[in-house]
Amino acid sequence: MKFPELNNSFKAIVIGGSAGSFQGITRILSHVPNDFPIPIIMCLHRLKHVRNGFIEALSIKSIKEVIEPYDKESIKRGKVYLAPANYHLSIELGMYFSLSTEEMVNNSRPAIDITLSTASFTYKNKLIGILLSGANKDGALGMKKIKENGGLTIVQNPADCMIDTMPISALNATNIDHTLDIDDIIKLLAEIHKLYK
Amino acid sequence: MQDIHIVDIRKLTDVIRAKYGFDFTNYAISSFKRRVIRILELYKFSNIDALAQKISNDPKFFEEFVSEITVNVTEMFRDPSFWRIMRDNIIPNILLNHKRITIWHAGCSSGEEVYSMAILLKEMGILENSKIIATDIDEQILERARNGVYTVKNMELNEKNYVRYNGENELNKYFEVKNGLAYMDKSLVRDVSYRKHDLVNGAVFNKFDIVLCRNVMIYFNQNLQNDVLKKLHESVFKYGYLAIGSKESLIWCDIANKFIVANNDEKIYKNIKE
Secondary structure (H helix, E strand, O other): OOOOOOOOOOOEEEEEEOOOOHHHHHHHHOOOOOOOOOOEEEEEOOOOOOOOOHHHHHHHHOOOOEEOOOOOOEOOOOOEEEOOOOOEEEEEOOOEEEEEOOOOEOOEOOOHHHHHHHHHHHHHHHEEEEEOOEOOOOOHHHHHHHHHOOOEEEEEOHHHOOOEHHHHHHHHHOOOOEEEOHHHHHHHHHHHHHHOO | OOOOOHHHHHHHHHHHHHHHOOOOOOEOHHHHHHHHHHHHHHOOOOOHHHHHHHHHHOHHHHHHHHHHHOOOOOOOOOOHHHHHHHHHHHHHHHHOOOOOEEEEEEOOOOOHHHHHHHHHHHHHOOHHHEEEEEEEOOHHHHHHHHHOEEEHHHHHHHHHHHHHHOOOOOHHHHEEEEOOEEEEOHHHHOOOEEEEOOOOOOOOOOOEEEEEEOOOHHHEOHHHHHHHHHHHHHOEEEEEEEEEOOOOOOOOOHHHHHEEEEEOOOOEEEEOOO
16 A cells, blocks of 8 residues: 655644544554654544543553643644543644533534644644544544645545444545555554654 | 634624723634634624624624623533542631631533532531632623523433532432423522623632632633633632642643642642742
């Protein structure tokens, strides 16, 4: 698998996922090396009222530490971030996070659309958006924004998903660049890692 | 969803500041932008200029605007572990030194947190010895807080939180359902004073044993957070407590060295310097 559009100008990766994405995410994180060059920002649907446990579960397989950012925390190179439970996570123009308790979007808080759209507004064509397995349409609008702003869009291959509603909604919403199995998403990240050396 | 530019947001905040003295300039930009887009869609304005004009000409509408622009999503006993620490550590600690306890809910929204506190105090047997002030910038939401009427759907969530909090009773001891709405027991908040107050422009008006300002300052940028935290610090008695949201932090702010951490998970700070 080759990705000709990859280069070392990308500034961040955002990943959205919901039902059935946990395994895929942990496999991806188990392959992201410690010196991975750009931030990975994850917005995953999770239990709203369970503050602890999820990050620990993700960390078991992850090489890198997974961080739930504080409100207004700066985004640092090569860190892995996770949207905290029961907050929307936005990315601001000054390259920092902000949190909010606004109404749920697509029945979700955190909503993937919010994280993806605000990341796209900030990073424009220097952003890679990845949308994984899930049972609703959250993330489709965000992927559309990323595409409109010239970023690179990737969805998990519906056939590789436990629940394919989410990637299919994104495929219907915009012209997605790549439809990949988790294994190929891992290869793409390895390719990025190489390009920045 | 349409997109709007930051210059448009500035235009709007300038009009509001000039006409009404409310300053939204330092609100966190992406959530503020989402709120504005929401209002444009809700009231079917074709663009920001139309909205700015309506605000400028119609003070009544401006009140509605403030109500829509501020985020009023809240729960009773949000973060049950926070309320357990309040009950088991913080409040007993204050009661070591004096019998009366004063509390300020800064940004009380629709009042769920006030009811949580009142229930907590009642179950500790000290509600009569407590004085609660609850403030918000939004007059309409204060009215809802005073009314204490919530949807049954929200009460289900509140009940789950209360169970996790390990309350003494069932939450439904404190409300009655009529016509599909939950009416809170008003005797809980008989002595609560609900007042309109703007954290951004408002002056420090009193000192308290506990100030709660949870998930309010996340809607401000860092400069404004810094300014507001100075006022909050001045509003807490020495050795009193300030509670902020679990994903907020004091470490960036000028007043950081005036507090020590009383509980890091729940973001409760003790004021040690005046």
